Amino acid sequence: MSHRAPAMLARMVKSRATLPLLLACASVLAPAASAQQPTQPVQPAMQGQASQGAVVERGPARFTVLTPHLIRMEWAENGRFVDAPSQVFVNRAQPVPAYTVRTRSGVLEIQTDALTLTYRIGSGRFDKSNLRVRSRRLKPAFDWHPGDPESGNLGGTARTVDRYSGDRHIDSGEKLDLGQGLLSRAGWHVLDDSASFLFSSDPWPWAQKRACADCQDLYFFGYGHDYRRALSDYASVAGREPMPPRYAFGYWWSRYWNYSDREMRELVNDFERYRLPLDVMVVDMDWHRTDGLSWDERHVQRDVFGQSVGWTGYTWNRSLFPEPGKLLAWLHGKGLKTTLNLHPASGIPSDEETYPAFAKAMGITGGAPVPFEAADPRFVRNWFDITLDPLTRAGVDFWWLDWQQWADSKAMPGLSNTWWLNYVFYSHMQRTEAERAMIYHRWGGMGNHRYQIGFSGDSVISWPSLAYQPYFTATASNVLYGYWSHDIGGHFFAETTPVSERQIDPELYVRWMQFGAFSPILRTHSAKEAGLRKEPWRFSPDVFAVLRDTIDQRYRMAPYIYTAARQAYDSGVSIMRPLYYDWPEEAHAYQTTGEYMFGDDMLVAPVTAPMKDGVANVSIWLPPGRWYDTNRGELVSGGRTVERDYRLEEIPVFVRAGAVVPMYPESVRKLQKADDRNIVVRAYPGGEAERRMYADAGDSERYRDGQYAFTTITSRYDDRRAAITVRPREGRYVGMAPDRQITIELPSARFPSRVTVNGRPYDRTEQASQGGWHYAGDTLTASITIPAQAADTEINVVVDFADSSARIDGLLYRMKRVRTAVDWLKNQWEPPAPLPDDVSLAAELGQLIEYHPERLDQLMQAFDARVERLAATVSRSRATPEVKARFAALIASVNDGAVR
Incomplete structure (x- = not known):
């Protein structure tokens, strides 16, 4: 729940703590590890110091060639350069790229395959008169000097969409500023890291100020329109985009409501009764006591820190949850993960159950509240040890942080409290939990991509809000912040909305849910209003059916989504990204803000306007190539704009012709329990493709050091034949199933005349069953169900189609x-x-x-x-x-x- 306060900053101090580092920093694909390896948390070290072979130093100027497209440029008058990892750049120890160095007439020249840097030695601080970086064989070409304006920057992301309808704030009318991202149509970007804080060398690295306030620390990215390269370079040096646990890609139920134990159990039972998948239960702030809380400014009470009373709390409200441990255990028994909301600004008040022990540990007497200070290692250690970790041991799986208070830390001004809380909670979970680390908080700035998942805040319930979120979410990938979680359906009605109209529009909600199914995280949420009920079964039967099918579709896509999450970790390219990553020279790729790529093979253009006469008419730009229209069942040539109509249950999704998409069967209801034992391979007509499907234990940090598996799938599917090969699985991880059952699906298929699996003929069956093939009339899909067999065997499926002149396309x-x-x-x-x-x-x-x-x-x-x-x-x-x-x-x- 949002406090609707401005963004905050906090300061960090050097720690004497002895907690190990678990920062999500760069890693590379390693050989598969033994499945017998223990599952203790992975602890990658930050490597701030670059390889000496990459460094060129000339007096107070130092240049580090990190990649052919990325050069660090430092100027320090005293020659004391920074080798410690910074907030943003945590892994400068990169393989040394090929480059040359020469000096002519007092001018230093460094040349890589992509860039030429020149600096006039001894000429002082970097400015436009002495420093220059030019492109080599890049398009577009550039010639950069310090201070040059960066035209064409494609944006980054923002801390919150609180009180925005679309991109406009409903109070001020101001447009949401997404800041600068790493990508620009100009082909270059400079990230100024001069003012960021550094990490200490302590076992649990803590923040510390830079010794030099006037020094320059610039990172020049030069990539032309090879946007993927820029993102990959950034991921290598600034840290990988970590994978969330597999369950995070399921359905999250969240509502700001004072649920009781009984009501929460009834809610979960209703999900089961209505056959609705669910993986995460979010409990907003009413889990703890909120005495004195008021929405009416006339009755708001302030504590000694000037904060509104009732927001901060750590003691269970036992009138709602008499036995919280039993409820959490019951939720776990239902296969659900649980997160609780935290607003920590008021520290530890004296009425908290843990206050006596906390005050003693902090040396506070006389009943005074313990002030909050995330940059104080002593406070943080006690916060976790005395207050938070006992709740975690009782069954809280991860934390929903919602810091929205003062701008600067009282201890060290200038460092975002949001940023630091993200680091502290994420790294603490890595060191203390066997499960994969995950937090749920707001964007804190560059480098925060290492700590997922983002909570975007309280958007206004409106069509403009829905229409803006595809652009907002995709653009965040320009800073590797690939896991935004929105309040699907919107959070609250604007105060100007008449009370009589404050009812959920079923059509708007369905369209928002459809976008949610094709976005990084699917989480519904709403304000504390009795009429804001988003339980799918509360809608009419036809709307409920669409909502259930939408959630089911999300679960079926989980292997494709999870594979894309691994690709994001490896490459820096997020699961949801703008079209210009793949088509940088197409003007439409920049102008078409309502569309995006979802993984490598799906183009999505959510419906974001009301229907007329029962359909929504949508104009869709299809990039060059051939695309399969999943709604129409037809192949379409791209490089043009098409007009399409969509009924309420239909979603504009186009798949690359010939693509193969791994999926789960309809029976999957919990992603945390799913694995790659039962897989559906959907091969689309119109071409050929090779894709890899990823799998790991689902909730372990061992994916960072080799415990995972890939399966390569190839497909060729045209009017005459479909040939699909599922190659032997490669790799190992704890809990990996030795065998698997594969089903091949061929949409828009003609009637098969012959089907063979590894040379053995299969017969047609009336119903889909193992060892045969079936043709579904309503979906025009041929499916081949192969009995379970060892995962290290190859499967070759060949389907020959009967000659036909009939029109199946469309x-x-x-x-x-x-x-x-x-x-x-x-x-x-x-x-x-x-x-x-x-x-x-x-x-x-x-x-x-x-x-x-x-x-x-x-x-x-x-x-x-x-x-x-x-x-x-x-x-x-x-x-x-x-x-x-x-x-x-x-x-x-x-x-x-x-x-x-």
Whole structure:
């Protein structure tokens, strides 16, 4: 829950603590580790000092060639340069790239494959008169001098969207500032690290001020339009984007509400009753006592620190949770992870259960509250040891931090308290927990990508808010902040919204949930209003069905999403990213802000405006290449803008032609318990591809040092044949299943004439079953279910298709639209007269195919002919002119793709 206060900063001091470092810093793919290796936390060391071979020093100037595209530039009058890791750059010990150094007429020249740097030796601080970096063979070319404005920066991210409707603050009207990211259309970016704090060399590295306030510490990124290279270089030197636990990619339930033990159990039971997957239970601030809390400014009470009373708390509200340990154990028994909200600004007041021990440890007497100071190592040690860790041992899996108070630390001004809390909580969890570290807090600035997951705050419930979030989330990948979690559905109604209109718009909520399913984290949340109820079962049956299918789809995509999370760790390219990463020379890639790539193969363009006449019409720019329209079941040529219409249950998702997407079966309900034992490989038509599917233990830090596995999958799928190969799994991790059961799915498939698996023929079955193949009429999908076998064996599936002249491309869309038209007509038809036979049969094509897929060609031809007659058939009926006209328009849309 947001306190709606401005951003805060805090200061850090050097620690005498003896806690080990567990910073999420750079790592490289290592050979697979033995599955017998113990699962103690991984403790990667920060390596601030660069390799000597990368360093060129000339008096008070030092240059470090970190990569061919990244050069560090330091100036220190006393020659005392910084080798300690900084807040942003924690791993400068990179392999030394090839470069040359020469000096001519007092000018130093350093040249890499990509850059040429020149500096006039002895000319003082870096400025435009003495320092220059030019591109070599990069496009666009550049010639940079200090102070040059960076035109075309593509943005980064912001701490919060509190009280924003879209990108505009509802109180001030100001536009949200996303700051500068690493990427620019100019082809270069300079990150000034001169003012950042450094990490000490203590076992638990603590922050310390730089000794030199006037020194310069600049990092020049020169990459042209090779944006992926810039992100990869940054990840190598600033630390990898850590993988969240697998369960984090499931559904999170969150609501600001004073749930009781009984109500929470009823809520979880309802999720089970309605067959809804769920992985994370978020408990907002009412888990602790909130005595004295008031929303009315006239009644707000302030404590001795000037903070609103009731926000900070660590003592369970036992009127709501009489036995919190038992509830947490029950939630764990239901397969749920639990997080609690923290607003720590008021320190440890005297009415907290842990106060006596805490005050004694801090040397405070007389009942005075213990002040909060995250930069004080003594406070932090006691905070965890006395107050927080006992809650963790009782069953709290991770913490939801919500720092929003004063700007600067009282101990060391200038360092973000948000940033430091992220580091402290993340690294503490790494050192103390066997499970994978995860926190949930706000963006604190550059370098904070090492500590996921982001809480974006209290957005206004509005269509503009939904429309802005795809751009906001994708753009954050420009600073590697790839795991934003939004209040799906919006948080609160603007105060200007009339009370009578403060009800959830089901259409807006569905569209927001659909975006959530194709975003990094799917978490619903809302303000403390009785009418803000987002439980899916509270909506009408048709809306509930869409919501459930959306959540199910999210769970089915989990192997694809988890693989993308590993790619983000390895490459610096987040799961959700702008189109210009792949198409940097296409103007539309920069202008199209409502679309994004979700992983390597999915282009998503969420519906962010209300429907008209039952559909939302969306203009979508398709990048060059061929794309499979998952809604229509057709291949589309890219490099152009297409117009598409979407009913409430439909999501604009286009998949690269020929792609293979690993998925889970529909039976998966908990991601923390899922593994790669049961996998569905969906191969899309129109080309060929090779992809790797990733797996690990799901909740261990050992993914950093080799405990993981990859499976390479290749596919070639055209009108005549589909050939899919699942190669032997490579790698090991604790708990890895020795065998697995693979199902191949081929959407928009013609009727198979022959199916073989490793040369053995498979027969068609009426229902999907192991050792056979099935054709689903409603989805036009051929599926081949292969019995479980050892994961180190190769599987080769070959499907030959019967020759056909019938039009299957786009048939899925035509089927759906005809069903929609017939359903509408049934509700307008006057009984007792039956619908004409052609009308009824046209809506039954999917079922007819299900019964007789071997007649697919004949059924498709008969369907197309029947659709041509439908409008005329109804026009000869006794229906009203209005009904005839509307039905004719619906049928016309079957072919032209837009409701008239």
